[in-house]
Amino acid sequence: MTATGTYAPKPGAAPLPRMIGAQAALETRMLLRNGEQLLLTVIIPTLLLVLFSSVDIVDTGEGEAVDFLAPGVLALAVMSTAFTGQAIATGFERRYGVLKRLASSPLPRWALMTAKTLSVLVTEVLQVVLLTVIAFALGWSPHGSPLFVLLLLVLGTAAFSGLGLLMAGTLKAEATLAAANLVFLLLLVGGGVVVPLEKFPSGVQDVLALLPISALSDGLRDVLRHGAGMPWGDAAVLAVWAVVGLAAAGKFFRWE
Amino acid sequence: MRNEPVVQVQALVKRYGDKTAVDGLDLVARAGVTAVLGPNGAGKTTTVETCEGYRKPDSGTVRVLGLDPVRESAALRPRIGVMLQSGGVYSGARADEMLRHMARLHAHPLDVDALIERLGLGSCGRTSYRRLSGGQQQRLALAMAVVGRPELVFLDEPTAGLDPQARRATWDLVRDLRDDGVSVILTTHHMDEAEQLADDVAIIDAGRVMAQGSPEELCRGGAENTLRFTGRPGLDLGSLLKALPADSSAAELTPGSYRVTGKVDPQLLATVTSWCAQHGVMPDRISVERHTLEDVFLELTGKELRS
Numbered sequence: 001m002t003a004t005g006t007y008a009p010k011p012g013a014a015p016l017p018r019m020i021g022a023q024a025a026l027e028t029r030m031l032l033r034n035g036e037q038l039l040l041t042v043i044i045p046t047l048l049l050v051l052f053s054s055v056d057i058v059d060t061g062e063g064e065a066v067d068f069l070a071p072g073v074l075a076l077a078v079m080s081t082a083f084t085g086q087a088i089a090t091g092f093e094r095r096y097g098v099l100k101r102l103a104s105s106p107l108p109r110w111a112l113m114t115a116k117t118l119s120v121l122v123t124e125v126l127q128v129v130l131l132t133v134i135a136f137a138l139g140w141s142p143h144g145s146p147l148f149v150l151l152l153l154v155l156g157t158a159a160f161s162g163l164g165l166l167m168a169g170t171l172k173a174e175a176t177l178a179a180a181n182l183v184f185l186l187l188l189v190g191g192g193v194v195v196p197l198e199k200f201p202s203g204v205q206d207v208l209a210l211l212p213i214s215a216l217s218d219g220l221r222d223v224l225r226h227g228a229g230m231p232w233g234d235a236a237v238l239a240v241w242a243v244v245g246l247a248a249a250g251k252f253f254r255w256e
Numbered sequence: 257m258r259n260e261p262v263v264q265v266q267a268l269v270k271r272y273g274d275k276t277a278v279d280g281l282d283l284v285a286r287a288g289v290t291a292v293l294g295p296n297g298a299g300k301t302t303t304v305e306t307c308e309g310y311r312k313p314d315s316g317t318v319r320v321l322g323l324d325p326v327r328e329s330a331a332l333r334p335r336i337g338v339m340l341q342s343g344g345v346y347s348g349a350r351a352d353e354m355l356r357h358m359a360r361l362h363a364h365p366l367d368v369d370a371l372i373e374r375l376g377l378g379s380c381g382r383t384s385y386r387r388l389s390g391g392q393q394q395r396l397a398l399a400m401a402v403v404g405r406p407e408l409v410f411l412d413e414p415t416a417g418l419d420p421q422a423r424r425a426t427w428d429l430v431r432d433l434r435d436d437g438v439s440v441i442l443t444t445h446h447m448d449e450a451e452q453l454a455d456d457v458a459i460i461d462a463g464r465v466m467a468q469g470s471p472e473e474l475c476r477g478g479a480e481n482t483l484r485f486t487g488r489p490g491l492d493l494g495s496l497l498k499a500l501p502a503d504s505s506a507a508e509l510t511p512g513s514y515r516v517t518g519k520v521d522p523q524l525l526a527t528v529t530s531w532c533a534q535h536g537v538m539p540d541r542i543s544v545e546r547h548t549l550e551d552v553f554l555e556l557t558g559k560e561l562r563s
Contacts, residue, residue, distance in 0.1 A: 005436030006370075009407040012363030013334040022360040026353070030346050097343030104308050106334040106361050106404070256310070 013106030023107060023115035028122050031085060040080045040184065041123060045131060049073045052194050053138045061196060063225070070135040070142070071220035072193040077127040078153055079191075079213050082120050082160035084184040090116070090168035091176035099255050109255075120157060128153070143227030149220060151230070155238040156216040162245020163212070169253030187213040192221075212241040261286050261319075262408050262439045263307055268316035270302050270463075277302040279463035280316070289430060289440045291454035293447070293553070299463040300443040301341060304410050307441070308338050321408060334362065337406035339397045341413050351380035351388065351396045355403060362404035371399050375425065391422045398426060402433065409433060411442040415449060427453060447550040457549065461557040474552050481520035481546050483528060485539035486513050492535075499531050500524065520544055 013019070031037050052058060053066040060068035093099050102112055135142075167176050189195060191213030197205050208214050219234030263285040270278040278299040283292075292300050305311050306318050309325035309332065318325055323332045345354050352372055359365035372378050375395045380388055388396070394417065401409050411430070415423045430440055430453050444450055450457045451471045458468040467474055489511035496506050496516075504518030516528060525544065532539045 005432070006366070007402065007405065007433050007436040007438055009335075009436075009438055010364040010405040011335040011407055014361050014363050019361050022357060026346070026349070026357050029353075030348050033348050092347065096345070096347055097340055098346055100310070101338065101340055101344030101400070104310070104333055104336070104338040105358065108330065 016111060019107050020111050020115050020118070023102075023112060024118035024122070027089075027116055027119035031081075031089060031119065031123055034089075037085050037089065040084050041077065041127060042130065045073050045077045045080060045127065046134060048076070048188075048194055049131060049134055050138070053135075058195055058199075061198075064139055064141070066135055066138045066140045067142075067225050068196070068221065069194060070131070070140045071224045072217040073131055073135075074128060074153070075156065075191075075213055075217035075220055076188060076193045077131060078124060078156045078216060079160050079187060080184065081123045081127065082157045083164040084180045085123070085164075086116065086120055086161060087164035087167045087180040088177050090165060091171065091173040091180075094168060094255065095173035097256075103255055117157075117161065120161060124153065124157065142224045144223035145230075148223045148230045152216060152219045152223070152235065152238070155235055155242060156212065159212040159216075159238045159241035159245055162242055162247075162249050165249040165253060166245055169249060169255075187211060190214075192217040210237060212238055215241075262321060263290075263441060264317075264319040265303065265307070266317045268303065268306060268318060269314045270299075270306060270311060271314050277463055278306070281460070281464055283458055283465055283468070285439070285441055285456065285458075287437075287439050288455035289434050289442065289453050290456045290458065291450035292441065292443045292458050292460055293445065293450045293549070294443075294460035295445055295557070298460045300460055301412055302463075303460070304412055304441065304443055308336065308410055309333070334404065335407050337401035337404055337409040339401035339409070339411045339414055341416070342393075342397075344397055344400070345385040345393070347386040348384050350382055350384060351377045351392065354385065354396065355399050358400045359403045364405055366403050366405055368403065371403060374429070375399050376422075390417045391419060394418055395422060395426070398429065402429070402438075406438065408439045408441070411440060413443055413445070415444070415446065447548060447553065451549050459553055459556055466556040467552070471549055474549060475547050481517070481544070483516040483520050483525065483542070483544050484514065485516075485528070485532075485542040487532065487537040487539055488512060491537060495535075496528070496531050499527050520546060 049069055052069050056065070103109065164180070167179060171179065187193070190200070190208050191211050192208070193213065197208055197214060197218070200208060209218070215234040215237035219231040222228040222231045222234070261284045263283065265281055265283040268278050268281045269276070281299065281303060283303070292303065294300050302311065306313055307320050307325055309329045312326055320332055321335055325332055352368070355372065355377070356368050359368050375398065377392065377395055377399060380392050385393065385396070394414065398411065398414055401411060415426050418426065430442070433440055442453070455470060456468065457471055457474055459466045459474070489508070491508070491514065493506045493508065497504065500506065500516065501518060501524070504516060504524070506514065506516045508514055516524070518524065529539060529542070
């Protein structure tokens with residue numbers, strides 16, 4: 001006997017690529033629709049780039065200020081999306097049962113995480129395009145290999161995603177919101193984004209240099225400002241953060 | 257097919273720290289609508305969430321559509337629909353956007369526009385989820401549970417906080433689901449909801465099933481029922497009792513006001529009225545009081561339902 005009514009059962013999961021694509025598209029729309037997220041991911045990096053390039057607030061050393069600032073702001077953009085934005089969004093998704101509801105849908109967990117990563121990458125592409133255009137308008141003259149830049153951005157994304165998801169999966173949503181914003185601010189100041197690390201006392205400098213934001217901004221700056229080869233030291237710092245962060249997130253993340 | 261259990265729970269135990277939420281619960285649900293009825297804190301949600309694969313049993317076994325909800329989750333998830341008690345939607349998402357998204361995760365979803373129309377979600381317009389009314393949020397969660405054309409739907413308190421119209425619309429949808437061959441497990445603490453919708457009711461209290469059966473069986477089983485009538489005072493109740501089944505009783509409560517208790521069914525009513533006819537008694541104000549599920553529940557658990 002086969003039921004034929006409107007609601008007659010006809011279950012089945014959609015093909016994986018369709019599920020992941022739909023999930024990534026939805027996550028990206030949610031992010032771009034959220035005003036606070038846009039402030040972090042678009043407005044703050046743009047303002048910093050424009051402001052610090054055109055007004056002599058911080059001594060950025062010899063050469064055009066924008067050549068110092070653009071790599072730092074690109075690193076900040078990656079952090080704002082992969083860490084701050086992802087932590088806050090995921091924390092509230094957990095709090096409001098979105099992760100729970102999706103966990104009983106046909107979408108596997110790994111596919112949800114893949115979709116989240118895709119959504120982060122799409123947002124980063126938009127950020128990089130926007131910031132690059134603005135930087136060029138401000139007289140930026142980048143050097144180095146785009147491949148090295150890409151590799152650093154991907155490593156940075158992995159490192160920040162691990163830390164962001166670790167925070168979102170273990171703290172309360174409100175705590176994540178507060179902590180993610182605080183960390184964003186602290187790393188913005190102390191991570192070589194707009195203030196050169198050389199401005200800090202030498203003991204502090206050594207510690208700050210091990211932060212993921214410092215490694216990313218320093219690595220990007222080596223390549224883009226000085227045309228250096230692949231900065232393996234910075235890449236190694238990012239890789240360690242990525243492995244530790246993602247492993248810890250995988251182990252401690254609580255879905256409810 | 258009808259007798260194939262859709263859910264089989266055996267000796268389920270689930271603890272949270274010191275608190276035992278579910279304490280050796282056995283439940284078999286077959287095709288149709290099964291209501292899990294009980295007061296808050298009885299273990300309804302824990303039981304249902306274990307069936308949905310959210311919680312691992314501390315001991316006991318759970319099979320849903322023949323599958324282990326935790327180990328065989330990937331095979332089970334596409335076949336079930338889940339309505340959580342609250343939440344489950346991106347706070348910035350619009351109702352239609354979220355519903356379309358859930359549809360896209362399934363191979364053969366329902367027509368989303370028709371479902372939106374059916375549940376009156378069109379009025380949500382471009383409003384984001386966090387600004388929807390409680391009733392709109394509930395209806396969206398219900399729509400999300402059925403949009404993938406599941407075989408089995410779990411509804412956790414689907415009408416909590418709904419106004420009467422929305423409650424009626426939810427009931428109608430549950431009936432249509434059953435008519436079209438979808439099995440439904442719903443939790444509720446509304447007796448009338450269980451009575452109206454369920455083919456089968458499991459009454460849960462303190463983490464155990466106290467009684468299970470159709471609403472009629474439950475009402476017939478535990479409690480005694482009552483028939484009352486008035487007539488002239490001083491009727492010969494001894495002769496009435498002889499005509500009635502053995503487990504019945506009859507009493508004249510006040511002069512001319514009579515009460516018969518026992519298994520009140522059409523046969524008993526006929527016996528009483530024909531006895532009256534034989535004795536030239538006009539049974540005025542004859543009335544039958546059958547016990548409701550609420551009476552049964554209170555007899556079983558000895559406490560009021562807390563909402």
